[in-house]
Amino acid sequence: MTSKRLLDKSPAGVRGTGAGHVVYGGNYCTKVSEHFSAKTAGVITRKKAPATVNGFDTQIVDTCSLQEPSKEPCPNGSQLASGREKHNSKKKAFCTSGEREREVGPGEVLNCCTHRLSINGQRQEDHMQVDSIISLRSVLPLRVTDVSVEEIYASSHIPVPRNRKPSGHADKEVMAATVLTTLSTSPLVLNPSLGASVSETSCRGWKESLSASYSSSTSGNWSWDASDQSVPSTPSPPLSTDVSKNFLIYSQGEDNIEEAESTHFLFEDPIPRKRKNSMKVMFKCLWKNCEKVLSTSSGIQRHIRTIHLGRNGDSDHSDGEEDFYYSEIEVNMDSLTEGLSNLTPTSPTTIGPPPVFPLGSDLARSKSATVVNSPLSQSAPSTLCHIRTDHAYQATAPVSIPTVSSEPLHSHSAISVSWQSPSIIFKSQPGAHVGILSTGEKRQPVTHAISKTHTTTISTPKPSTGTRKPRGEAKKCRKVYGMEKKDLWCTACRWKKACQRFTD
DNA sequence: GTTGCCGGGTC
DNA sequence: GACCCGGCAAC
Numbered sequence: 001m002t003s004k005r006l007l008d009k010s011p012a013g014v015r016g017t018g019a020g021h022v023v024y025g026g027n028y029c030t031k032v033s034e035h036f037s038a039k040t041a042g043v044i045t046r047k048k049a050p051a052t053v054n055g056f057d058t059q060i061v062d063t064c065s066l067q068e069p070s071k072e073p074c075p076n077g078s079q080l081a082s083g084r085e086k087h088n089s090k091k092k093a094f095c096t097s098g099e100r101e102r103e104v105g106p107g108e109v110l111n112c113c114t115h116r117l118s119i120n121g122q123r124q125e126d127h128m129q130v131d132s133i134i135s136l137r138s139v140l141p142l143r144v145t146d147v148s149v150e151e152i153y154a155s156s157h158i159p160v161p162r163n164r165k166p167s168g169h170a171d172k173e174v175m176a177a178t179v180l181t182t183l184s185t186s187p188l189v190l191n192p193s194l195g196a197s198v199s200e201t202s203c204r205g206w207k208e209s210l211s212a213s214y215s216s217s218t219s220g221n222w223s224w225d226a227s228d229q230s231v232p233s234t235p236s237p238p239l240s241t242d243v244s245k246n247f248l249i250y251s252q253g254e255d256n257i258e259e260a261e262s263t264h265f266l267f268e269d270p271i272p273r274k275r276k277n278s279m280k281v282m283f284k285c286l287w288k289n290c291e292k293v294l295s296t297s298s299g300i301q302r303h304i305r306t307i308h309l310g311r312n313g314d315s316d317h318s319d320g321e322e323d324f325y326y327s328e329i330e331v332n333m334d335s336l337t338e339g340l341s342n343l344t345p346t347s348p349t350t351i352g353p354p355p356v357f358p359l360g361s362d363l364a365r366s367k368s369a370t371v372v373n374s375p376l377s378q379s380a381p382s383t384l385c386h387i388r389t390d391h392a393y394q395a396t397a398p399v400s401i402p403t404v405s406s407e408p409l410h411s412h413s414a415i416s417v418s419w420q421s422p423s424i425i426f427k428s429q430p431g432a433h434v435g436i437l438s439t440g441e442k443r444q445p446v447t448h449a450i451s452k453t454h455t456t457t458i459s460t461p462k463p464s465t466g467t468r469k470p471r472g473e474a475k476k477c478r479k480v481y482g483m484e485k486k487d488l489w490c491t492a493c494r495w496k497k498a499c500q501r502f503t504d
Numbered sequence: 505g506t507t508g509c510c511g512g513g514t515c
Numbered sequence: 516g517a518c519c520c521g522g523c524a525a526c
Contacts, residue, residue: 476508495518498509 284329293329300326474502 283300285292287308294300304322305311476499477489486494490501 478507491517492509496509496520 281328283326285326287325297326297328474499476502 283294283297285294285300285303285308287304290308292300292303292307294303301322304325308325309321477493480502481488490499492498492500
């Protein structure tokens with residue numbers, strides 16, 4: 001795709017992309033082209049933004065935006081209703097292929113098609129040649145400041161009635177000053193203070209999102225990063241996103257946990273189901289031989305700016321060039337969480353091998369590195385030496401491992417405790433201290449002495465392949481009694497647990 | 505395909 | 516805690 005082709009797009013594209021959705025982004029993702037056509041048919045943000053971008057008066061958007069899609073008078077509007085449903089039904093498929101499009105509310109489709117990598121690592125075509133990009137940028141030199149105050153105002157989740165009419169010039173000036181100040185002092189984003197007030201927290205989140213949006217803005221869409229959007233009838237940009245929520249946590253440490261919590265509070269997110277397969281977005285540096293993966297766009301931008309572009313890292317001024325050197329990648333958070341679960345119980349002194357994420361490839365490597373460095377992984381108290389939470393019936397199983405190993409298993413003082421290490425269940429013996437160490441369940445009293453020595457005890461090298469113990473030789477209740485006499489089984493067998501009756 | 509049982513869910 | 520079950524790995 002060339003800039004010429006881009007410019008040949010009909011003006012409807014400009015309208016369709018809506019306020020702040022600049023053409024150059026709408027076409028940036030080739031795979032979104034059909035989406036784009038749908039949007040040009042009038043699926044439009046309801047944001048009002050009288051911003052003029054290179055002569056295209058985006059205000060015109062509003063002539064379409066406030067109308068029902070089904071009554072859409074815009075070209076192709078007849079296809080809109082069905083087309084949009086179709087589009088919605090495709091949403092997931094697009095997400096998996098690395099595209100992103102979210103519906104934020106009724107009549108609102110926000111499209112963020114920044115640079116992306118699909119999860120298999122295949123680059124998209126929309127990573128157009130740099131020269132094309134540059135030419136595009138010269139055609140549409142969108143900057144954050146190009147967005148009108150009103151739009152930002154509407155985008156903010158500051159709880160002010162969105163329908164409020166402008167109360168006057170002075171008010172606008174104040175708002176403009178606020179916005180500009182906010183935008184120009186963005187280093188705060190990367191250095192959030194712990195004692196931030198709620199409003200500061202909100203502001204931070206907003207700025208973060210703005211930053212993320214800005215990364216998208218070079219691809220033309222003034223929309224916030226609202227993946228996994230299930231909540232949102234609010235146009236409030238930033239904090240409603242799982243993405244920003246989670247990644248803020250991962251990347252910025254515990255102070256953002258508070259932010260995430262406040263986010264949760266503010267938007268009343270239903271607590272996600274544990275099993276939910278959530279794809280998250282991270283930002284990967286595309287610079288050659290650099291596989292840095294960061295969780296925030298601002299972070300990756302800063303990385304590129306400082307490391308690769310050799311610019312002053314302290315200056316948050318960005319001409320947007322960094323945007324072309326990173327891409328978003330989608331990460332299965334289940335995998336990430338799985339990886340984290342290997343880390344969280346670890347002692348802060350742990351210098352263990354990085355967890356192996358099932359993502360494979362360099363992505364996993366980069367990510368694991370990122371995760372390892374995250375404060376989260378280091379925040380686990382050393383007392384959290386959870387071996388395994390076993391069911392009570394298993395505790396009675398006469399599995400015995402008689403000795404407390406005193407041999408130093410690691411040449412260094414690091415303690416490597418895997419969350420998934422094979423459990424070591426000591427049979428409780430008279431006079432002997434017990435052995436199940438668990439944080440979640442205090443099945444047996446763990447003495448202080450034990451807790452001091454358990455580090456050597458539990459650091460028994462686990463078998464590298466899996467955590468399952470080999471199948472026992474003894475016949476189990478099922479074998480002995482058969483399915484027809486299931487009531488004779490031990491309860492464990494009935495519950496598909498390790499047999500208590502016929503142990504090995 | 506069968507079996508054992510882990511991990512996690514519900515009540 | 517009792518109970519249940521999906522799913523995985525060994526067989």
